[in-house]
Amino acid sequence: MVTIGMNYEVREGKAEAFERKFALVLEAMRTLPTHAHTELFRSVGTPGRYLIVSEWHSREGFDAFIASEAFHRVTDWGANAILAGRPRHEVYGGDKAPSVPTGRCPVAHAAR
Numbered sequence: 001m002v003t004i005g006m007n008y009e010v011r012e013g014k015a016e017a018f019e020r021k022f023a024l025v026l027e028a029m030r031t032l033p034t035h036a037h038t039e040l041f042r043s044v045g046t047p048g049r050y051l052i053v054s055e056w057h058s059r060e061g062f063d064a065f066i067a068s069e070a071f072h073r074v075t076d077w078g079a080n081a082i083l084a085g086r087p088r089h090e091v092y093g094g095d096k097a098p099s100v101p102t103g104r105c106p107v108a109h110a111a112r
Helices: 015-029 059-067 069-081
Strands: 002-009 035-042 049-056 088-093
Touching (some): 015 035, 015 049, 015 069, 049 059
Antiparallel strands (some): 002 049, 002 088, 035 049
């Protein structure tokens, strides 16, 4: 089991759109055999700050998910319309060393 923390800063006025898109992505993730559970948390002290905690049966399952075309479409949409900065992904545990550098989203995002 591996747990990934995905930290997002959302532009002012875009929180509802971010949460709606997350709900759609979560539905797709639930169909993946390597996905175990995911929760979205919103900061009460910092508007627009979110943490997605995602549990996977293996690091390879997570890596395949973030390499997928569907994930890239969502991240492109987020980078262009929703996010205030580059997301940070952190590995909290796992069965082997991370294949993606901790603290950096593995997906290229447009510069702001």
